Amino acid sequence: MTLPMPDPAxxxxxxxxxxxxxxRDRTLRRLLKDPTAVVCxxxxxxxxxxxxxxxxxxxxxxxxxxxxxxxxxxxxxHPLGADGVGRDVLSxxxxxxxxxxxxxALATAIAIAIGVPAGLVAxxxxxxxxxxxxWVSNLVMSIPAIILLLVVLATVGxxxxxxxxxxxxLMSPGVFRLVRGSVNAVREELYVDAARVSGLSDTRIVxxxxxxxxxxxxxxxxxxxxxxxxLIQAGLEFLGLGSTAEASWGSMLNDAFGNIYTKPLLxxxxxxxxxxxxxxxxxxxxxxxxxxxxxxxAKPRRHRKAATAAVAGATGTGTPADGTTxxxxxxxxxxxxxxxxxxxAALRTGEPVGDELLVVRDLRxxxxxxxxxxxxSLAVRRGEVLGLVGESGSGKSQTAFxxxxxxxxxxxxxxGALSFGGTELSASGAExxxxxxxxxxxxxxxxxxxxxxxxxxxxxxxxxxxxxRHLGLSRAEARKKVLALLDRVGIADPARVYxxxxxxxxxxxxxxxxxxxxxxxxxxxxxxxEPTTALDVTVQAEVLDLMRSLQKExxxxxxxxxxxxxxxxxxxxRVAVMQTGRIVESAPAAELFADPRHPxxxxxxxxxxxxxxPRRPLTATAASEGVDA
Amino acid sequence: xxxxxPAEPAPARETGPLLSVDKLVVDYPGKGxxxxxxxxxxxxxxxVHPGETLGLVGESGSGKTTLGRxILGxxxxxxxxxxxxxxxxxxxxxxERRALSDxxxxxxxxxxxxxxPALTVGDILTEPLLVTGASDADAGRRVRELLDQxxxxxxxxxxxxxxxxxxxxxxxAIARALTRAPKIIVCDEPVxxxxxxxxxxxxxxxxxxxxxxxxxxxxxxxxxxxxxxxSHRVAVLYRGEIVxxxxxxxxxxxxxxxxxxxxxxxxxVPDPARQAERRAARLEFAARxxxxxxxxxxxGTPAADEPTS
Numbered sequence: 001m002t003l004p005m006p007d008p009a010x011x012x013x014x015x016x017x018x019x020x021x022x023x024r025d026r027t028l029r030r031l032l033k034d035p036t037a038v039v040c041x042x043x044x045x046x047x048x049x050x051x052x053x054x055x056x057x058x059x060x061x062x063x064x065x066x067x068x069x070x071x072x073x074x075x076x077x078h079p080l081g082a083d084g085v086g087r088d089v090l091s092x093x094x095x096x097x098x099x100x101x102x103x104x105a106l107a108t109a110i111a112i113a114i115g116v117p118a119g120l121v122a123x124x125x126x127x128x129x130x131x132x133x134x135w136v137s138n139l140v141m142s143i144p145a146i147i148l149l150l151v152v153l154a155t156v157g158x159x160x161x162x163x164x165x166x167x168x169x170l171m172s173p174g175v176f177r178l179v180r181g182s183v184n185a186v187r188e189e190l191y192v193d194a195a196r197v198s199g200l201s202d203t204r205i206v207x208x209x210x211x212x213x214x215x216x217x218x219x220x221x222x223x224x225x226x227x228x229x230x231l232i233q234a235g236l237e238f239l240g241l242g243s244t245a246e247a248s249w250g251s252m253l254n255d256a257f258g259n260i261y262t263k264p265l266l267x268x269x270x271x272x273x274x275x276x277x278x279x280x281x282x283x284x285x286x287x288x289x290x291x292x293x294x295x296x297x298a299k300p301r302r303h304r305k306a307a308t309a310a311v312a313g314a315t316g317t318g319t320p321a322d323g324t325t326x327x328x329x330x331x332x333x334x335x336x337x338x339x340x341x342x343x344x345a346a347l348r349t350g351e352p353v354g355d356e357l358l359v360v361r362d363l364r365x366x367x368x369x370x371x372x373x374x375x376x377s378l379a380v381r382r383g384e385v386l387g388l389v390g391e392s393g394s395g396k397s398q399t400a401f402x403x404x405x406x407x408x409x410x411x412x413x414x415x416g417a418l419s420f421g422g423t424e425l426s427a428s429g430a431e432x433x434x435x436x437x438x439x440x441x442x443x444x445x446x447x448x449x450x451x452x453x454x455x456x457x458x459x460x461x462x463x464x465x466x467x468x469r470h471l472g473l474s475r476a477e478a479r480k481k482v483l484a485l486l487d488r489v490g491i492a493d494p495a496r497v498y499x500x501x502x503x504x505x506x507x508x509x510x511x512x513x514x515x516x517x518x519x520x521x522x523x524x525x526x527x528x529x530e531p532t533t534a535l536d537v538t539v540q541a542e543v544l545d546l547m548r549s550l551q552k553e554x555x556x557x558x559x560x561x562x563x564x565x566x567x568x569x570x571x572x573x574r575v576a577v578m579q580t581g582r583i584v585e586s587a588p589a590a591e592l593f594a595d596p597r598h599p600x601x602x603x604x605x606x607x608x609x610x611x612x613x614p615r616r617p618l619t620a621t622a623a624s625e626g627v628d629a
Numbered sequence: 630x631x632x633x634x635p636a637e638p639a640p641a642r643e644t645g646p647l648l649s650v651d652k653l654v655v656d657y658p659g660k661g662x663x664x665x666x667x668x669x670x671x672x673x674x675x676x677v678h679p680g681e682t683l684g685l686v687g688e689s690g691s692g693k694t695t696l697g698r699x700i701l702g703x704x705x706x707x708x709x710x711x712x713x714x715x716x717x718x719x720x721x722x723x724x725e726r727r728a729l730s731d732x733x734x735x736x737x738x739x740x741x742x743x744x745x746p747a748l749t750v751g752d753i754l755t756e757p758l759l760v761t762g763a764s765d766a767d768a769g770r771r772v773r774e775l776l777d778q779x780x781x782x783x784x785x786x787x788x789x790x791x792x793x794x795x796x797x798x799x800x801x802a803i804a805r806a807l808t809r810a811p812k813i814i815v816c817d818e819p820v821x822x823x824x825x826x827x828x829x830x831x832x833x834x835x836x837x838x839x840x841x842x843x844x845x846x847x848x849x850x851x852x853x854x855x856x857x858x859x860s861h862r863v864a865v866l867y868r869g870e871i872v873x874x875x876x877x878x879x880x881x882x883x884x885x886x887x888x889x890x891x892x893x894x895x896x897x898v899p900d901p902a903r904q905a906e907r908r909a910a911r912l913e914f915a916a917r918x919x920x921x922x923x924x925x926x927x928x929g930t931p932a933a934d935e936p937t938s
Contacts, residue, residue: 189742189745190737190739190742190743191742191743191744191745191753193701193703193735193737193743194735194737194743194756194802194805195756196702196703197701197702197703197730197733197734197735198730198734198756198757198759198760198805198808198809199726199727199728199729199730199731199757199760200727200756200759200760201723201727201760202723204759208745208748208756209745212747213747391824391825391826391827392795392824507689536688536689536851537688537851537852537853537892537895537896538688538891538892538895540895540897541894541895541897541908541911544897545908545912563824563825564825564897565825565899566896566897566898566899566904567897568899569897569898569899569900569901569903569904570897570901570904570908589901590901590902593899593900593901603826604825604826605899607825607826607828607829608825608854608899609828609829609832609852609854609855609857609858610854610896610898610899612854612857612858
């Protein structure tokens with residue numbers, strides 16, 4: 001028999017990593033706004049006060065028995081009746097609350113007093129203490145708790161508090177592991193490194209950076225442990241293992257059980273007391289989780305290296321809107337740009353005429369009322385590479401995802417017209433068109449190759465699956481074709497990579513694999529979202545060579561989303577520059593680089609460092625002045 | 630590797646180097662029991678002089694971040710020495726190491742995880758002052774000075790990092806590094822997570838601060854154009870070894886070592902015509918490398934086909 005341990009992962013909603021307690025007053029205020037928390041806190045306070053004030057609320061001694069009153073019904077001199085040996089039930093309930101609450105508080109305090117320091121030291125300093133503490137915690141966890149409690153009580157004598165103290169020790173490994181896990185995660189954070197470089201002592205770093213992160217999960221777990229403690233204690237006393245001298249809810253249950261046929265009502269009072277206390281502790285733990293953990297969920301992550309899933313979220317809305325340096329300058333350019341737009345200077349006839357593969361008219365995407373793509377129109381011809389360039393938050397990836405139909409459900413997308421190869425699509429893009437439109441006719445190469453391969457399947461399986469589905473190939477045919485493809489994308493040993501798991505290949509190789517996957521069903525259009533951003537520059541050059549040759553060989557249309565004008569110059573035929581959800585300039589690549597018309601484009605091109613003189617610090621600034629002029 | 634020796638251009642300097650890394654070796658323990666350790670740095674020697682920027686270029690896995698962390702005391706040193714102001718700091722105790730925080734500071738790559746999300750910007754900036762025991766008034770004054778130096782509004786001190794964009798966060802990180810007026814700042818890819826236009830502005834801020842305060846930078850990056858913009862001298866790191874050192878203009882425009890040349894030719898130019906030329910030159914160079922005798926260990930397997938560990 002093992003104890004019902006609260007799951008540390010559940011205690012922090014599966015994210016023990018980056019939670020830190022915000023200012024305490026704010027946390028308390030938010031807690032008091034949660035009706036569940038308020039009710040639970042009130043109930044627990046009421047129970048604690050009633051127990052503490054027991055001598056004022058009843059004149060009966062909880063252990064004084066008067067056999068004349070045995071099994072007396074509620075009412076009269078005993079408001080809740082009397083038990084089997086004539087003790088007052090109300091008095092026992094109130095005094096019993098003391099034993100139960102104090103005993104459980106003792107157990108919880110001991111679990112935390114052992115688990116938190118041990119977890120902090122083991123997680124932060126690691127080394128031999130970590131190994132030893134881990135070993136001890138495993139040992140303690142593997143001991144059947146109830147049996148150990150029985151042995152202790154049998155040898156030392158029956159004492160509720162001793163039993164609960166032992167129980168606290170038995171629960172401490174749960175706390176230890178939770179704390180150690182949180183500390184392990186936070187000590188890898190760069191701000192802890194920065195604090196070390198700043199010369200802070202370890203104690204100070206732990207107090208300042210580590211403890212706040214540990215605090216929330218520990219508070220939540222303490223509330224859970226408290227509820228469990230009440231139950232365990234009641235169980236022990238029900239079995240007659242607590243001290244007989246003191247009243248407790250468990251011993252009341254024991255007595256009531258003996259009289260269950262004559263006076264079943266006796267079971268009700270301790271039962272209600274236990275149920276209400278445990279429920280209040282459990283619900284309070286839930287409410288604490290919401291307040292302490294839920295409020296931190298909106299931690300912004302860096303956009304560029306975030307997994308595609310996250311990119312598919314609301315990167316576009318992630319840019320904080322405050323009027324300091326970067327945004328202020330961007331705003332200047334926006335104003336200048338609007339002036340230029342009205343003058344009709346920046347928009348030129350870059351749009352292709354006829355033979356369009358993909359046409360998008362007036363695409364708009366909004367998240368909760370704020371627009372991230374605001375009226376984008378573009379077209380791609382067969383055999384043409386369109387570069388969609390912009391900075392983070394410009395809406396370039398969102399545009400690509402909209403065409404693919406892979407926007408997250410909270411995105412609200414509308415489109416004037418969206419057609420692909422003559423077929424009209426709805427605003428929900430290629431995915432919704434079904435019939436193998438996505439994957440077969442429109443393919444996608446993501447930014448982060450590793451996070452787009454399933455780590456638990458072999459690469460070969462992942463590549464042949466869509467072929468078998470879309471092209472109806474047999475297993476052997478698909479394998480043959482995949483090996484040929486892997487060879488085509490420049491992988492030296494296709495058979496090895498076919499049988500390898502994603503973690504066994506490098507990032508550059510994984511991107512080649514994904515490109516192979518993308519072209520495996522001979523798509524007409526390839527949409528690549530920053531396909532080389534995560535790669536080293538030498539690998540990037542090779543991957544771009546590969547994409548160019550595949551595109552030429554198969555006469556594919558291609559949309560390349562990127563922030564890098566070097567990549568654009570390398571591979572794109574036409575360029576659309578995006579700024580805050582709009583295309584501000586669109587032109588054939590050679591023209592755009594030779595004669596950028598829009599101020600924003602000029603500013604971006606001037607920001608590239610490729611031609612800057614070594615240590616001539618004023619070049620970039622001079623360029624942005626040129627924009628303002 | 631018997632290639633170009635790290636040739637010191639040796640202009641007449643009044644003082645010796647501020648930071649002098651000599652034959653530094655760093656091993657990381659192997660993954661799993663009984664596995665041999667992985668040698669990340671194989672005898673790296675570089676010097677940084679006062680007020681100078683040394684650009685350290687390399688691709689992923691070259692060991693460039695490890696070199697920075699070893700100098701900061703965050704990575705274990707297996708062999709060799711790291712000299713700072715004339716004494717070896719490669720094996721200091723925790724306490725002695727802490728005393729160095731006056732002189733050596735850091736700006737990390739990721740402006741999102743290098744700032745504690747739960748602390749205000751003011752608290753972050755005064756963190757390095759906790760050790761010196763400065764008064765609250767002094768600390769407050771210093772925060773305002775620092776915010777002004779990195780062009781953030783004066784009220785930024787009361788706000789949380791999440792209220793700032795990537796570029797602004799990197800300004801905060803730079804301000805934190807400047808708090809105690811260090812002699813050298815190790816900058817580990819400080820602009821590579823930023824947008825293009827932001828990148829240029831942050832680099833210029835770095836340069837301006839250096840010209841005003843005379844701080845030296847060890848500027849770690851994978852980007853040759855960034856390194857050319859900010860560095861006086863450049864060292865190129867390839868698989869744990871320095872393959873080329875020299876003046877920034879020389880190394881970034883006419884490199885001698887085949888690896889540096891490959892790096893330069895692989896960086897795309899934002900101009901279609903010139904990029905086409907560079908691409909042709911790169912393919913020709915690669916073909917020559919393939920055909921020629923593989924004396925430099927580069928022409929064999931390209932880095933792309935190495936499995937990640």
